[in-house]
Amino acid sequence: MDNYKCENIAKYVSEIQRKGNIFFLKELSHLGLGYGQFNFLMELYRQDGVRQEDLTLKLNIDKGTTARAIKKLEAEGFIIKKEDKDDKRAYRIFITDKGIHHRDAIYKVAKEWENNLTKNLTKEEKETMISLLKKCI
Template sequence: MQGILREIGMIARCLDTISNAEFKEYNLSKGQYLYLARICENPGIIQEKLAEMIKVDRTTAARAIQKLEHQGIIYKSDHPENKKILNLYPTERGQNLYAFLKMEEQHSMNVALNGFSPAEIETALLLLRRMRENIEEDWKLIKRGEKRAYMDQARAEIARQKL
């Protein structure tokens, strides 16, 4: 059972390494392509919603957004009703890069799902979605500064073993 999360982690790291190498010539690195893709798919998205969608903290999102803006890949626009809120949009360059990102995503998807039947693909998607929904509860707990349930037991065990 513990192998499931390890496999998911290895898949994620492989894809991240591949993407970072392939997008390097476009100065997209460290997962910046994730931000660009979500902004292109959700034009006008606000930073907070984008951070939640990608599952990062606001500070991490702010740094990535700032870099993308500095590179002329995205731009910020004042929200029509609240000047404190900035909407994010891709520039023309960002849209062009997004087309390349979509090609890479499709290729990676084809490679990853090679030999899978349509039913297996649907089952995998449903199971992974359920896993994400389950783990999101702990993610939200941690974001609020709380501790997961096992922590008290883990601390007691560590104290008992005098680690």
């Protein structure tokens, strides 16, 4: 193991994650949001009214984390939970008027973060990076 000279990918992934958390907290704190809620909102902007369980699966996040994020988004007024008409044990998540009102600002923060990450990359390198990250996942 002492001869292990390969770059440690986990170190870089972790650093990107930490910097992302700091960036999103700084940019979204005035809305009462952080990085934990950001991904859920982005997915709900793509598909409003999704079941909470499907949101968990789509984001590949555990149920407890999803429940906490949903609770925070609901407390901040960005979403509402409604009982699923077809399955009384399930809930569907809907974006509120407040969530819609702040959508452009949240998209702008997402784009700014992506630009920060990829500013030194060519278009081809960016596409390769996305492809490789998807492959790793």
